[in-house]
Amino acid sequence: MTPESLLRAMFAAGVAAAQPALCVPPHLPPPPRGRTVVIGAGKASAAMARAVEDHWPDPESLSGLVITRYGHGVPCRHITIREASHPVPDAAGQAATAELWAACGDLTADDLVICLISGGGSALLVDPAPGVTLAEKQAVNAALLASGADIAEMNTVRRHLSGVKGGRLAAHCHPARVVTLAISDVPGDGAGVIASGPTVGDPTTCDAARAILTRHGIAVPALSESVKPDDPRLAGAVFTLVSSPLIALRAAAAVAEAAGFACHILGDALEGESREVARTLAGIAQSVAQHGLPFAAPCVLLSGGETTVTLRGRGRGGRNVEFLAALAVALNGHPRIHALAGDTDGIDGIEDVAGALIGPETLARARAMGRDPRADLEANDAHALFEALGDQVITGPTLTNVNDLRAILILP
The missing domain is CATH 3.40.50.10180 (Glycerate kinase, MOFRL-like N-terminal domain)
Structure with missing residues (x-):
């Protein structure tokens, strides 16, 4: 897999x-x-x-x-x-x-x-x-x-x-x-x-x-x-x-554990500006990858809750894609870290897109297409970034809603 x-x-x-x-x-x-x-x-x-x-x-x-x-x-x-x-x-x-x-x-x-x-x-x-x-x-x-x-x-x-x-x-x-x-x-x-x-x-x-x-x-x-x-x-x-969000997180954790990955739920109620939460979780993920602290790799870091986006640019917003764009920038192409973030209702902000994925090649691929991920982030336009990359998570209406699910996978 x-x-x-x-x-x-x-x-x-x-x-x-x-x-x-x-x-x-x-x-x-x-x-x-x-x-x-x-x-x-x-x-x-x-x-x-x-x-x-x-x-x-x-x-x-x-x-x-x-x-x-x-x-x-x-x-x-x-x-x-x-x-x-x-x-x-x-x-x-x-x-x-x-x-x-x-x-x-x-x-x-x-x-x-x-x-x-x-x-x-x-x-x-x-x-x-x-x-x-x-x-x-x-x-x-x-x-x-x-x-x-x-x-x-x-x-x-x-x-x-x-x-x-x-x-x-x-x-x-x-x-x-x-x-x-x-x-x-x-x-x-x-x-x-x-x-x-x-x-x-x-x-x-x-x-x-x-x-x-x-x-x-x-x-x-x-x-x-x-x-x-x-x-x-x-x-x-x-x-x-x-x-509730915790029920969804536990179900996601069970999938990771069945695939052989230890899974750590950091919380079901994380709040704050999306890009600030991303920087914090990027620091934790890098510590896991480099030092085995606070958890040993390989593992998955799971979290839920609802972050916020203060719109300052002219983009389309979306708290999950903004989180991922900021996470990708903070990780700077780390070779062992992948992530997904999405809204369980299938709608991130006002877009009919649940969220997106990032991996080690996200920044390089974006730059090869002539995009500047930092500029997209500052414009609150991460939806456009992940649309161009083809890395959106699109589910259609899921007919439920237990907030956001964020998963960071750290490989050995």
Whole structure:
């Protein structure tokens, strides 16, 4: 098995381990005496809805609606699927959210709401807070994405710009029992951060959201206070994490170990600027190769989490390809180190590309084509670099989302 094929197999295993058909059914609640309404939002939500239908005792009793990203829809028989824009919300998302809200009307204590949440739900659940227009929400989202703000900061702001997130959706479903099944794509797996916590009480305040916007130099629109954790309408709500970045990392590690490589998971919640994380991991990989510290080669260094890219150039961004371009520059053609980084949803930034690969020849090949990898990095244009090299990892929509998977292979 070549280094490239091993890294690709590891990434595929990580994605497969987080598939809704595998992780949703074991956590389904028993049917209620009343109605069962299935709602949700996220890149994996349509596949999650299909898993509910395929394993529910009486699927014809189901109703409801979930919202997923364009191109991520999965046919369902009884649950309506709507598609909308991600990462910047659009009018289709706003219309679909209004439908979803209406589907939860007139519920009773005998009814059950199954809420299916995954990464991307923040942009797909669109109900601007009072005094906020859709255009203002779009502008704030775009500015946050370009600012280098981390996901916790972005979702704190989103909870205070929304009429549906920050616990508001669960409060609206009261007095029905609300069971949330979530696939995490965020560092730390925080229930209030995944899709901005539509069914989870929010301890943050408008002041906190205002401070984040001010720190990043973004104009502050009207903000609205979220539903707090002690709100009695949330007393019966249940939140269950059904898959997470660590599950994907362990599945990838199993592939490496079966191929004879020791595998070390450095963490599932690494954050920071992509290029800074790359420089740090390059230093560790070089130490392994040269000194056998902190691990002996051959081995694989695995990590997950969500890095950030502060857009300063005119490129297309993408935190995984930016990480890899910076890693390649830092390694400077090291003859024994290969790497892959990709987003498990199949989309790095706004591109329909999961990520890419690098190896000892990456820089030399790029320069032979007349490209300057350092210039591509400074322009935030690593997507163009790896497209030219033919080293992209393209999966199409994976219908799940457990954040990024980075694998660095150090040969003997």
